[in-house]
Amino acid sequence: MARALINVPPRAKKGDIIEIRTLISHPMETGYRAGFNGSLIPRDIIRSFVCLYNDIEVFRAEFSPAVAANPFISFHTMATESGKLTFRWTGDKDFDVTETQEIVVE
Amino acid sequence: MIFRVCLAVLAILTASQLQAGEIAPEQRRSAYDTMSAGTRAMQDDDMANPATLWVLDGEALWSQPAGATQKSCADCHGDAKISMKGRAARYPQFDATTGGVVDLEQQINYCRRERQKATPLAFESHELLALSAWVSLQSRGARIEASTDPAAQKAIEAGRRLFTERRGQLNLSCAQCHDDNWGRSLAGATIPQGHPNGYPLYRLEWQSLGSMRRRLRNCLSGMRAELWPQDAPEYDDLEIYLMSRASSLTMESPAVRP
Numbered sequence: 347m348a349r350a351l352i353n354v355p356p357r358a359k360k361g362d363i364i365e366i367r368t369l370i371s372h373p374m375e376t377g378y379r380a381g382f383n384g385s386l387i388p389r390d391i392i393r394s395f396v397c398l399y400n401d402i403e404v405f406r407a408e409f410s411p412a413v414a415a416n417p418f419i420s421f422h423t424m425a426t427e428s429g430k431l432t433f434r435w436t437g438d439k440d441f442d443v444t445e446t447q448e449i450v451v452e
Numbered sequence: 453m454i455f456r457v458c459l460a461v462l463a464i465l466t467a468s469q470l471q472a473g474e475i476a477p478e479q480r481r482s483a484y485d486t487m488s489a490g491t492r493a494m495q496d497d498d499m500a501n502p503a504t505l506w507v508l509d510g511e512a513l514w515s516q517p518a519g520a521t522q523k524s525c526a527d528c529h530g531d532a533k534i535s536m537k538g539r540a541a542r543y544p545q546f547d548a549t550t551g552g553v554v555d556l557e558q559q560i561n562y563c564r565r566e567r568q569k570a571t572p573l574a575f576e577s578h579e580l581l582a583l584s585a586w587v588s589l590q591s592r593g594a595r596i597e598a599s600t601d602p603a604a605q606k607a608i609e610a611g612r613r614l615f616t617e618r619r620g621q622l623n624l625s626c627a628q629c630h631d632d633n634w635g636r637s638l639a640g641a642t643i644p645q646g647h648p649n650g651y652p653l654y655r656l657e658w659q660s661l662g663s664m665r666r667r668l669r670n671c672l673s674g675m676r677a678e679l680w681p682q683d684a685p686e687y688d689d690l691e692i693y694l695m696s697r698a699s700s701l702t703m704e705s706p707a708v709r710p
Contacts (some may be wrong), residue, residue: 347507353499371505374659388554415659 352433354447359427366397366405367420369445370435376411392437395419399408400429409437426449471612471629475645477700483644483709486635491656495708503585503654503706506578506661510586513579519570525583528567530673532590540591541703546604553607553688557584557663575682581661582663584652588705598699604692611693614686620677626690639710646671646692647698650707661706664691 353367356391362376370392377389396408426451436442484492498504515526544555554562560583573580578628599608615626624663629638630646637643651664658666665687672679680686 349505351499351504351508367499369499369502370506371502412655416505418502429679 348374348435348441348443350434350435350443350445351431352447353392353406354431356448357452358451359446360425360427362425363419363422365422366431368451369416371416372435372437374409374411374413374415374417378411379449388438390412390441394436396434397421397423398432398434399423399426401432405439409428413423425429425449426447427451445448460662469647474697475631475634480698480701481634481645482645482649482701484650484702484704484707486642486644487708487710490624491708491710493703501706501708503652503661503708506585506652507589507706508509508580509578509581510584513583514586519564519568521567521569522617523568523598525563527616528563535589536587536590538591540588540595540690541594541602541704542599542694545599546607546692552685553692554585555664555688555691557665560584560587576663576666579640581652581663584663585661585677588652588703591703591705596699596701596704597701599695605690607689608696609693611689611691615693616665618710620672622675624675625669641688644695647701647702648694648710649698650704652705653709653710654681655709657710664694 349371351369355364358364372392373390374392375387375390376384377391379387381387386439391411391413392409394409395405395407395417396403405421407419409417428449430449431449432444433446434442458487484495494500494502498507512531513525514532515524516523526532539704540556543559544553545559546552547554557575557580560580564570565572573583575661597620615630618625618628629643634643648664651667652661654661655667665682668687668690669679
């Protein structure tokens with residue numbers, strides 16, 4: 347199973363701009379490399395990443411084969427209310443990982 | 453006065469242990485020092501260092517029962533943060549029972565085979581790298597001390613010989629790059645002094661964590677030399693020599709390298 351690491355400040359003041367960082371284990375196989383017998387290694391990449399803040403989409407990224415293995419993403423959003431951040435990575439070979447984090451906004 | 457005489461004697465002693473061309477202790481530098489700011493930032497922040505993904509798997513494996521005994525590493529060693537503190541800075545070691553050099557990965561596999569009665573983990577497998585990353589992390593910041601074990605000196609000498617011998621189609625020795633030309637450029641890379649203080653480490657070129665042995669095989673094929681088999685004692689000798697050559701540097705495992 348893919349391991350994901352998420353860094354969200356556990357507390358923030360309403361209106362604060364917060365930084366969110368994620369790291370996930372994934373080979374990001376480009377589909378352009380040849381294996382030992384000369385045949386192409388099939389593409390196996392994460393294709394999309396979405397972050398929902400209390401079910402509202404606040405960030406989305408589309409991935410290409412040029413993205414390195416174990417992708418690290420850092421982005422900002424505004425702390426609006428306490429609740430749940432949902433992170434979802436989907437890609438080739440039915441890759442589908444969802445993680446959640448709580449945030450307290452005062 | 454006496455103090456100064458002592459210092460002078462000490463300087464002579466240390467100098468006499470160094471051989472021509474070897475890097476003096478005060479000139480020893482980790483490859484970290486010549487990395488780009490971006491790569492350093494990656495290593496400095498565990499959240500951005502992809503090696504953390506292996507560390508977390510290693511931490512989980514540490515308390516997972518395995519083998520016929522159904523014992524976990526934690527059952528015998530307890531909290532790794534205490535029991536494994538500073539240990540990786542003293543590997544490889546000379547092992548009296550086998551009469552050979554044992555590196556950290558081999559020691560972990562020894563515990564698996566003999567103490568857990570489990571099948572040893574494959575060389576360079578995700579699980580072995582994860583465990584070795586988790587154990588090595590407990591030595592971050594620890595100072596490397598050259599082994600004073602008299603039994604280890606023969607292996608260190610053998611490693612030194614391998615390091616200074618020319619080999620491969622390019623007819624180069626390790627020392628020609630890492631002792632004589634460190635700090636200069638080789639194609640796009642800065643030649644580092646070649647220290648083992650960050651292993652296992654995440655190499656951007658590999659897109660993965662890798663062991664010291666993988667690095668050595670990498671340099672050997674760069675020299676267009678024939679690779680020794682995966683379990684050849686030559687690697688053990690080189691590894692134990694490299695640790696003695698790196699004494700006084702601090703451990704960075706698991707580091708990041710370009």
